[in-house]
Amino acid sequence: MDLCLIEDQPLELDTESTKEDKKYYKEWYSCNKKAKNVIRTSMSDTVRGSIIEPELAMDFLEAMEISIWRVYQESDKAEAARLSKRFNELEFSGKGSVREHIMELIDLNSRLRDLDMGVKDSQVVHVALQSLPNTYSNLRTSYHA
Template identity: 35%
Template sequence: MAISTIAILESTVSMLNGNNFSEWKENLLFYLECLELDLALREDEPPTLTDTSTPLEVTKHERWERSNRLSLMFMKSHVTKGIRGSIPECKKATEFMRAVEEQFVSSDKALASTLMKKLSSKTFDRSRSVRDHIMEMRDMAAQLKSLEIDISDSFLEEERLKQEKL
């Protein structure tokens, strides 16, 4: 793969900053797959090499080790220092990903809860245009959707109609 293509792909993976875990993970997995570095995330570690290991087993082990090492380095380089400090030291890419996920499952739930409360209690206060109010509500719905919580368009349409009656 050309260096410019790799750079473009790499630029799609933003730094994990605490508010973007789902997007970070999706882009990271896509990047690693495009570069064929996701082997360590898809397959278990092969058995330890011995004196009787076949050349095929040696090759498979070396490919897995390279994938694990590079995946781990890339993941760590795309996590802010503040977050990296709260994640235990890991030797395997899968362990690191699991540790990061554990950090953000509760964070995503808290964010989703906050957004749901804001969205359901949001009222038009005439301090700005109806359009701005609707756009803010759509933005909250988009954030919830990124957290895999789907808000139907009918809910937003009902809210828009309520606001127009005011």
């Protein structure tokens, strides 16, 4: 069934085509049809609905790759927005240690950097100090001094 994926599409048949050419042509197109059926049935409804089905299985795979890449890019944007919001709104709850709270901020920033949205380390320190309650004002004062 992978003949159509590993071999080029055969030339159109003409009056000079041999029996071998005709047999190969028929076999290649049969494999192409089977491969398209497998691809179509194995993809999700969302992806299937966003792709116009091409004639060749290889083109089908390429169209599916483009469609999936588009969905992946959109999920990256959503993930970046979610992480950014969490980073900017995170407040120390008093549960756990301050160290764990700061490590969470650092982890969020690291994940944002992977998405090209992180901030400088000095900004992380500023956000960490601002996210602490007033009982830690002496820590802020010591840092600024």
